[in-house]
Amino acid sequence: MQAKQNMTTKILIWMCAGLILGSLINALASDVAFVQDYFVNGLFHVAGAIFINLLKMLVVPLVTFSLICGVCGLGDINKLGRVGLKAFLLFLLTTALAISLAIAVATLVGPGQGFELSNSATSNFTAPAAPPITQVFIDLVPSNPVAAYANGNMLQIIFFTILFAVSILMVGERARPIAEAAERLNEVMMQVVTVVMHIAPYGVFALMAKTFSLQGLGLILPMISYFAVVAVVLLLHAGGTLMVIFKLFSKLDPLIFLRKMRTAQIFAFSTSSSNATIPVTLRSVEKRLGVDNSTASFVVPFGATINMDGTAIMQGVATVFIANVYGIDLGLMGYLTVIGMAVLASIGTAGVPGVGLIMLAMVLNQVGLPVEGIALIMGVDRLLDMMRTAVNVTGDAAITTIVAKSEKNISMETFHDLNAGQVEEVHLPHASQLDGQNQK
Numbered sequence: 016m017q018a019k020q021n022m023t024t025k026i027l028i029w030m031c032a033g034l035i036l037g038s039l040i041n042a043l044a045s046d047v048a049f050v051q052d053y054f055v056n057g058l059f060h061v062a063g064a065i066f067i068n069l070l071k072m073l074v075v076p077l078v079t080f081s082l083i084c085g086v087c088g089l090g091d092i093n094k095l096g097r098v099g100l101k102a103f104l105l106f107l108l109t110t111a112l113a114i115s116l117a118i119a120v121a122t123l124v125g126p127g128q129g130f131e132l133s134n135s136a137t138s139n140f141t142a143p144a145a146p147p148i149t150q151v152f153i154d155l156v157p158s159n160p161v162a163a164y165a166n167g168n169m170l171q172i173i174f175f176t177i178l179f180a181v182s183i184l185m186v187g188e189r190a191r192p193i194a195e196a197a198e199r200l201n202e203v204m205m206q207v208v209t210v211v212m213h214i215a216p217y218g219v220f221a222l223m224a225k226t227f228s229l230q231g232l233g234l235i236l237p238m239i240s241y242f243a244v245v246a247v248v249l250l251l252h253a254g255g256t257l258m259v260i261f262k263l264f265s266k267l268d269p270l271i272f273l274r275k276m277r278t279a280q281i282f283a284f285s286t287s288s289s290n291a292t293i294p295v296t297l298r299s300v301e302k303r304l305g306v307d308n309s310t311a312s313f314v315v316p317f318g319a320t321i322n323m324d325g326t327a328i329m330q331g332v333a334t335v336f337i338a339n340v341y342g343i344d345l346g347l348m349g350y351l352t353v354i355g356m357a358v359l360a361s362i363g364t365a366g367v368p369g370v371g372l373i374m375l376a377m378v379l380n381q382v383g384l385p386v387e388g389i390a391l392i393m394g395v396d397r398l399l400d401m402m403r404t405a406v407n408v409t410g411d412a413a414i415t416t417i418v419a420k421s422e423k424n425i426s427m428e429t430f431h432d433l434n435a436g437q438v439e440e441v442h443l444p445h446a447s448q449l450d451g452q453n454q455k
Contacts, residue, residue: 054228062218078312085181115331208298209442241392246402248331249403290319303429305417313387329399
């Protein structure tokens, strides 16, 4: 029992250790070749990359099997559409509230006022091109499902898997063995997630140590006003806005929710990837919060793909910051345009690499701000990206729980049991146990 309770604490301790060690290396040994070659770009890089690959390795098979189980578990195509619509509207609502809060706080604080702009700061930035909205809709449907799976294109994978699972329902009894096989495979994949979580503290340590060895805490100082405003708004949104929505729509205790989501939040913070965190988020939502697989398997991957609360907050604060730096007054209509663009962009650019910068470039173009200003914030963006991802994952889980509660697809006993779903020790079966199973 004690081991179960200490997993989140263990990850947190190793994360802090990595942050401290990385910061010390950045401050004291940034020019020492031995440390950089054998530790920062050697041990930390290799261990961190292997850990990220382990998480990414789980995403596609886990989403596929879990989604097949979820759709077959619903047993009703109309219910699937209802769940999808509820999730979609709630994700749009939280994104709109996130950027509105960001603009309100940034306007009040005024980051970027009095900032001395150097010509070199913005000379090397080229804004990535945004895809046309027509192409985004076309790309929802995979021309080659195998390629979609190989490339990890989540929207295409979700589309094909739902179509496949719905067809299993339509075929009926003859397709039942496929659904049962997916259930068994999903159970195995959940066990693989449990195994991977036991090496998580060391992977998190390596990721944090490398990040702060290269970035350092000193990088924040010239941009302290921007960094602080984004960080504060992210915390306000995760602990305030989202929890108010959670309480309002689900009538459940936000403190229990936050306590049970700590492990997934730490994973998201250390990996900076909502997609890579999907296995841990799914496990937390199902095993810790008690959400039925039929809802979690659809809403969690969907949210990881289109939920952009953290990115929307960055856009709101960055827009105010860049406007202040260049001395441009956007006015009320300008800020309303930013809110509208951010909400639309969160749908339109879902699944595109570098999505945060593409969305911000679109927003700045729309309101007439210099896109080159993005170069000013890129230095601290890596550290803020870690916080943004943790907020996004919190939003994914909150909306999943709300939708599950509205559909009566949640176990209240599991939700209120503080020890439910905690990571257990992994024990390999002894030879005698295997022999006994074989004799059966």
